[in-house]
Amino acid sequence: MASPAGRLLTLEGGEGAGKSTQLARLAAFLEGRGIAVERTREPGGTEGAEAIRALLLEGGAERWSPACELLLVCAARRDHLEKRIEPALAAGRWVLCDRYLDSTRVYQGIAGGLGLELVDRLQQELLGFRLPDLTILLDLPVEQGLARRHGQGGASRFERKGTSFHEKVRAGFLELARAEPDRFLLIDAARPVELVAAEIAAKVAARFGLRA
Ligand code: TYD
Secondary structure: OOOOOOOEEEEEEOOOOOHHHHHHHHHHHHHOOOOOEEEEEOOOOOHHHHHHHHHHHOOOOOOOOHHHHHHHHHHHHHHHHHHHHHHHHHOOOEEEEEOOHHHHHHHHHHOOOOOHHHHHHHHHHHHOOOOOOEEEEEEOOHHHHHHHHHHOOOOOOOHHHOHHHHHHHHHHHHHHHHHOOOOEEEEEOOOOHHHHHHHHHHHHHHHHOOOO
């Protein structure tokens, strides 16, 4: 018997929004309902894409122009889709990905100034534009996210880009969520972890007909 197709769920948001914590919580919730889950992240998720991730995140804020960043993240994403995401979905697994193509649309397209049209066209041509079944957007005021992050030390290239860049990132994600209200789940992430995790679990359960 052919296995049922899996689902692709992505988590998006600005710096320090708590995506990795919430991804782990959601994975545990789904596994508790007998679902086979594959946890991954972007840029990254395969050996080659993790090498590209290091190139992207290390160095000064101006090391790469937004166009170079776009080409690097697309190369990483293509490898990730070919070697990991598509095979997992075909095997009926649910893929939970920490950042995905909406990060590119926002960081390179909107905040980086390349424009959504170019980014979407490139992703469509090169990546088949596989859209997530659901995208969970963790929204948080910029100052709060950056403060959480600086508490953890070791800022990446993107964290060094300054507050006005990150304000554009936040506004960009909210714009994408408004444009596709059925695909996006907008979550207020400025609340305690437990509350955020419970809201995500309840809404994912309702969306996919799972036990709450
Ligand atoms: P990461 O440490 O994963 O950030 P966070 O913990 O906040 O999720 O670093 C990923 C960085 O790469 C993040 O600053 C956003 C950036 N990025 C892009 O600019 N474009 C992309 O397509 C992706 C996937 C990430």
